[in-house]
Amino acid sequence: MRQVPETVVALFVRAPVPGRVKTRLAVGLGEVGACQLYQAMVADILGTLKATGLPIFLFHDDKESGALPQVWRDAAAQVRPQWGEDIGERMAAAFADCFAQEIEQVILVGSDIPDLGPRIIGAAREALATHDAALAPAVDGGYGLIALKRQQYRQELFTDIPWSTNQVLPATLQRFAACRLNVALLPVLRDIDTLADLLAYRHHPCPTASATNQAIAQLLPQTGAGREHEPHR
Structure with a gap:
């Protein structure tokens, strides 16, 4: 009889194909460079997740046979496709997939967050002992981690959210309140989507x-590289 883990980490990844991944970063790094950076971020996050000892469920958007690196597959307890039109539908489907297997707690994380460390994963797990959910806000107004218990899962937490805006976190918190679920807020994370994000991270690397x-x-080998692209403040 298969033993069901109590807690898993669901990692969302995109197949590392130049021109399809981190397209906004490609403006400054080129398509190949943006893809190389993305693969490096995934490598670090997989190392972090392995260090927690929790099973990794890899949810991917691999639409091309063989585009997902074997080393990523080997690191995962399960490799599953993403389903849905927008990120909200895909996250809801991933939670539903895990909870259908009778897993009690799921910590879902993105794959472009170098700041994500074992302590954040541990904090999310601890928070679920006293809260219905946990969120790690992102600098851009979204979130980079969301953790839920099986009994507290609600699909409406992911519907009609203004994705890709700075209103993602406040709208999600309003939805939690409407569902009468209490959520713990974890330390703020920085995801890397744009060259400005990358330059900000380089000043304070993990x-x-x-x-x-x-x-x-x-x-970006030169100290001043990319500064001409940095926005005025």
């Missing part, structure tokens, strides 16, 4: 994100 930091050093 010391444990070695693959990401090495890739950035190779892609």
Whole structure:
């Protein structure tokens, strides 16, 4: 009889195909460079998740046979496709998939967050002992981690949210309140979507994100590289 884990980490990834992944970063790094950086970020996050000892469920958008690296597949307890039109539908489907397997707690994370460390995953797990859910806000107004219990899952937490705007977090918190679910807020994370994000991260890099930091050093080797693209403040 298969043993069902109590808690898993659902990691959302995109197949690392130049021109399809991190397109906004490609403006400054080129399509190949943006893809290389993305692969480095995934490598660091997989290392972080392995260190927690929790099973990794890899949810991917691989539409091309063989585009998903084997090393990613090997790191995962399960490899599952993403389903849905927008990110909300895809996250809701991933939670529903895990909870249908009678897993009690799911911590869902993105794959472009070098700041994501074992402590954040541990904090999310601890928060679920006293809360219905946990969220790690993102600098851009969204969130980079969401953790839920099986009994508290509601599909409406992911519907009619203004995705890709700075209103994602407040709208989601309003939805939690409407569902009468209490949520713990974890430390703020920075995801890397644009060159401005990348430059901000480079000024305050995560010391444990070695693959990401090495890739950035190779892609932006000069201290002043990219500053002409940095927005005025």
